[in-house]
Amino acid sequence: MxxxxxxxxxxxxxxxxxxxxxxxxxxxxxxxxxxxxxxxxxxxxxQLFIGEDIALADTVYGKVKGYILRDIYTFKGIPYGESTAGKNRFMPPKKPKKWEGVKPTVFYGNSAPQNIYDRSPNSYAAFVDHWNYDELSEDCLRLNIWSPGIDQKKRPVLVWLHGGGFARGNGIEQDGYNGENISRYGDIVYCSINHRLGPLGFTNLSFADPKYKDSANVGMLDIIAALEWIQENIENFGGDPNNVTVMGQSGGGAKVCNVATMPAAKGLVHKGIALSGTSIQGMDESYSKKLGEYILREANLTENEIDQLQNIPWSEYLNISHQAYEKLKKDLNNPELTRGGFAPVADGMNIPKETYFSNNTTEQPDIPMLFCSTFHEWNPNRDTPDLENISIKELIDTLTPHYGAKTSAIIEGYIKDFPKAKPIEIWALISSNRKHVIEAANAKLTQKSPVYLAWFGWESPLFDGRHRAFHCIDISFWFLNTDLMITHTGGGDAPRKLSIKMADALISFMKTNDPNTSSLPKWPTYTKEGIETMILNDACEVKLDPDGNGRNKI
Known part of the structure; x- marks a missing residue:
């Protein structure tokens, strides 16, 4: 505890x-x-200490030097792999080369090449999330560590997998990702990582040359490499390599699901937490190969010239890949198949071909998992106040193009589940429905380890109350960062109180495989029959299938 x-x-x-x-x-x-x-x-x-003999730690590749901030040992930008540029592009990650002397690790490593989010002065998204980016480069295989002590104490280890789908983001993209407070409070070691994204992480070139057999999934193999680095080195940072929890939000939640089903992760991970993002199936392999063919064609190269893709500047390669994707999407005219573009591929080696968790063999991990999403992930009117007083009739007219003849039944179902909700809130609940979360939790039940389910309902008071329980808001609560991420929560006592309850549950889950704590009501394990859900709000409570009347009609 x-x-x-x-x-x-x-x-x-x-x-x-x-x-x-x-x-x-x-x-x-x-x-x-x-x-x-x-x-x-x-x-x-x-509060800050840095010097020649302060915060020194050994790795199998050489010594690193960080700093101590408010009693927390902090290391940033430690290499867990070589640069992925040139001959290493599209290839599985290589272990870092050993170095002599002491390597300073005091600032975050480069982010993976990507098209970054809008950061213009008139962007509310930039204001709310104020994305943290510095340099972009293919030398991006870096990790960050926060630890209460460089000692022999074996603390539980948390590995944070960032959001941004599989195309954007980094290990510190939001201030809420900071590991200092949860490390101190829970006496745990917190790690966050960068890895390859988008076309550089998930281009399938296996059709042209066997040496590229892993190219479709090198972004996920980077995560495995980071976990292997943690297995080799985390004891030197006060952590326990036999108690590692992977946790991520949005695309990071999907990454957690992928890791939890990858044979290469067995023994490297022991628990998983997926927030507002899940995955139970890899991308179609034949589609990914077709996309690779389109990329080669867009680059005016033949299969015999495929190695030249490794020499194209990464920014140019991203442009070529996205142009190829748009052409393939138009030609196939199949939104279900082409949605997402570049993501982990069901190659049958690194990522299973079958539904995740269904292959009950000893080859795959079988770890306790906790799933959580928010009430209003995709609230439609943060920036459009005129929608706040939309009527039910207007809501039906708005949603009918999306849901057809069942629109009224869906709305009626959510009104039954949430009789006090305004029509705009019903809209947010429908657009943010938990269908995929429930599917993932049910899929995980095919294994033996326990499953827990939460639903975050605390509403941000910002934007005249229109912010609600939006996508990403819960991250800072888990890590005791609600005032640091003030543009999500508004700061103050109310979010702090809930944050402590959620941090207690997180720490309990990491240490015992069970999120139960005296801070919350009794949290039962999840079942298909009960859809037992811990509601996280000012007053936390367990409800049985709290949105079933509406969700089951979608």
């Missing part, structure tokens, strides 16, 4: 209300009224 709250906050030298649940508020520890505030002033006033 996690350390108690009084100990957590007193260790920082300030109280709960002054604490920023993401990064400590800019007040002097010497002014604290905490029970531990009588520590030596000179010591308590300094």
């Amino acid at each position: 996690s350390i108690n709250r009084r100990t957590f906050f007193s260790k920082t030298g300030i109280g709960l209300t002054a604490y920023s649940m993401g990064i400590i508020s800019p007040i002097s520890c010497a002014n604290s009224t905490s029970e531990n505030s009588n520590v030596e002033t000179e010591k308590s006033e300094q």
Whole structure:
């Protein structure tokens, strides 16, 4: 179980209300009224330590040097693989070369090549998420570590897999990904990673040359390589290689599902948490090969010249790939097949061809999993206040092109489940329905390990209350970062209180395979019959299939 709250906050030298649940508020520890505030002033006033003999750790590739911030050992940008440029492009990741001396690891590594999100001054998305990006390059196989101690204590390890589908993102793209607070509070080691994305991570070239047999899934193989690095080295950072939890949101949640079914991950992962993103089937292999053929054609190359794809500048290759994708999408005219473009492929080697978790062999992992999504993932009116008072009739007219003759029945079902919800909230619930989450949880039940299900309903007060329980909001709650990610939560006491409950559940799950904690009501395991769901809100409660009347009609 996690350390108690009084100990957590007193260790920082300030109280709960002054604490920023993401990064400590800019007040002097010497002014604290905490029970531990009588520590030596000179010591308590300094929060950051960096120097020649501070935060040194061994890896099998060489020594690294980070820094200590508020008692948390922090290492950023540690290489877990070689650059993926040139001859390494489209190939499985290679282990990093050993180095002499001590490598400084004090700033985040490069993000994988990608088309980054809009960061213009008039972008509300940039304001809300304020994406953290620096350099983009193919030398992107880097990981970050936050740890309470470089010692022999074997702490549970959390590995964060970022969102952005399989096309965008990085291990620190949102401030809510910061690992300092949850590391301190739970006495755990927190890691986040970058890996290959989009066409550079998931182009299937196996049709042209056997040496590219893994090319369709090298982005996922990067994650496996990071997990192997953790298996080899995390004890030197105070972690337990035999207690590793993979956790991710949106595309990161889908990555968790992929990892949890990959034979290469067996023994490297021991628990999984998928937030607002799932996957139970890899991309069609024949489609991915066809897309590879279109890319080759778009590059004006023959199969015999395929190696030249490794020499094209990455920005040019991304453009070629996306142009090829648009042409193939138009030619196939099959949205179900072409949706997503570049993603893990069911090649039967790295990613199973069958539905995930259904092949009950000893080759695949069988790990406890927790699934969670939010009430209003895709709330339609954050930026359009005129929709706030939409009528039921207008809602029916709006949704009929999407749901046809069953539109009214779907709306009526959600009204039955949520009789106090406004029509705009019913719209948000429908567009954010849990159908795929339930499918993934049910698929996981074919294995022996327990499954738990949560649904996050706490609503952000921002944008005049139109922000609601939107996609990404729950991340900062799990990691005690609700004030750090203030553009998601608004900050303050209410989100902090729920954050502590959720952090307690996370830490319990990591340590015991069970999220039950005294902070929450009894959390039952998930079953198909009960759809037992922990509602995460100001008042947390367990409900049986709380959206079944509406969801089952979609």
